[in-house]
Amino acid sequence: MTAPDFNRLFSTRARELQSSAIREILKITELPEVISFAGGLPAPVTFPVDEMRAAMTQVLAGNGREALQYSTTEGYAPLREWIARRCSTPEAPVDADQVLIVSGSQQGLDLLSKALVDAGDTVLVETPTYLGALQAFSLFGPKFIPVAADEDGLLPESMDESMRGAKFLYCLPNFQNPTGRLLPEARRRQLAQRARELDLLILEDDPYGALSYDGETPPSIRSLAPERTVYMGSFSKVLAPGLRIGYVIAPPALRAKLVQAKQATDLHTATLSQMAVYEVIKDGFLDTHIPTIRALYRDQCQAMIDALERHMPQGVRWNRPRGGMFLWAELPRGMDASKVLAKAVEQKVAFVPGAPFFAADPEIESLRLAFVTVPPPRIEEGVERLAGVIRSFA
């Protein structure tokens, strides 16, 4: 009864898979005594539990058999129509036939990789970029080329002829994970222009755009270059992540391939979940709900900035996000955030080192702090603990 030699059976991509940083982080955050700034978990107090319960009851009472049956790969039509209306702009209308419902926008990354990436293809990413995207793309063997960035996000002027021929540029212009950066309007216009000059496809990932603290964001890149932008959205940060409902808006030729890829991947996203989400949002719920999330996260962000100012030793720097869930910090030059993390966890405080978010040349001093999962008094306490750990390294 000898088992087969799995090392012989594993695919090349499986052999290259390493135990994931995100995964190890989620394990740390599971310990209740740890004050965790690590996970990217939305604040559970914002979840519309009662509305979701009412919606589930409504859908199952009214259309129970439909809700529990197989459904089309494209997704629930009323939900696709709602998304199309919501994302349309006068210059760049969206048709419901361009929308594909996915099992969380992470699945959008998997399907886009399937449709676009052959091993060895070039994929352009921000510096740094979303780790989950690097993981999703990596299963298909691309070569990553980072696009330079500063504290306002990527620098379109740095994109040169060597990037022509890349399969796409992946970017997160609104309150980026991990940095919280917001790409200014002028840069978005430059980026649209530069993408046209270099004939590049853009994947615009936007889970956090609705979480602008002042309610404003610059125009989407899709609205500026609709012919060459794929837009990814999610209900994870404005409703609830555990439902796994996201969406992709793509030019028709690409959307057709994404539908075929999704059919082979998981047939379709859960019918009942799609119908319940639509039931919750169809009469304007998000218009009153999202402002309450924004207000909460703005206060929590401010609480963290205040605590950082009070406790951090000289030489530690951080940004001041205008939306989203994350703040980006830098330790004094040469101090390795992953070593600080090991010590911090002993002191029952956690964060994510920035290095894994870089496709190349990691900044070992950088780190990501999530300020939305932990309430303000715990933020204060956690930052104080973390400051103590950093001092012990200096």
Add this chain to the structure above:
Amino acid sequence: MTAPDFNRLFSTRARELQSSAIREILKITELPEVISFAGGLPAPVTFPVDEMRAAMTQVLAGNGREALQYSTTEGYAPLREWIARRCSTPEAPVDADQVLIVSGSQQGLDLLSKALVDAGDTVLVETPTYLGALQAFSLFGPKFIPVAADEDGLLPESMDESMRGAKFLYCLPNFQNPTGRLLPEARRRQLAQRARELDLLILEDDPYGALSYDGETPPSIRSLAPERTVYMGSFSKVLAPGLRIGYVIAPPALRAKLVQAKQATDLHTATLSQMAVYEVIKDGFLDTHIPTIRALYRDQCQAMIDALERHMPQGVRWNRPRGGMFLWAELPRGMDASKVLAKAVEQKVAFVPGAPFFAADPEIESLRLAFVTVPPPRIEEGVERLAGVIRSFA
């Protein structure tokens, strides 16, 4: 505003994707006036709508915030434990740590492909085999080698040394899709033995095993060769397919890679859906529910066999499944089922031609008839229409 040339951007696998037969079939079945034996849709009368509504209310009232939050990639622990207990046999116990919850067992096929298949690898499949599996595997570029079969399923004695080195053998031993065939116990034992001799991994896909009309099935292949079998199960046919909840039971080394692949693919399966499924089944619901599905499907199967006997012209043959949702038929020699389908749809009756289910050398005369979606009087009417179409070809 010229769009990029997507034909240049598509991956090799995307370029090879064709508009899927299953997909076109589902479109046909959507027309209400068509009597469809095409779709593999479980009978909606069997869906536990009231129980699901009660479970959703219970879960959201008791653990609403947990149910709507991100959760672990492995899946909801109580559900994994339930599955482990359910699938354990004295000779082949299952630990909850071997179970991975997936977004429908179709996703199991995607993740197993990711973990195991490099382009050009050999994958062994039955003759014929599940079309959705061919589609899932195909995204990763394997070379398919069919294993010979007769009316009782695959023939282990036909597996020779040329199959050594294959990444796995994929099989559906219980009431197979598309044929409804049940692999006898003696062949399962031969298969386990042959797999050991050739050092092969087996993927045992078992969505229909619970739908045995007499309640019996031979031992699972996993129970006969646990060290080299991956078992895939699903709640789609015993509870409801629209929930998209399936599971994979794998040897530990492989399961670890599947978890990593799933994390990159969609983070995790919807928390609320997993908790609601567990809430429905935890106190033995399936033990009373499954027999009602079996009785219904047995009667529908008999209704179709009776109708075939009454109406089909000479030269048309079919099998008599002892479980599941499908029956396999053969038209008179040389009659192309896909041509018959085109005419049948004009007469408002649909089925699936068998050819796409063959990895090689399709039998153009074969076809699959699903007897569970349409009630008996419509089965009678549909078979009569279909018999008329076939007569017009003879």
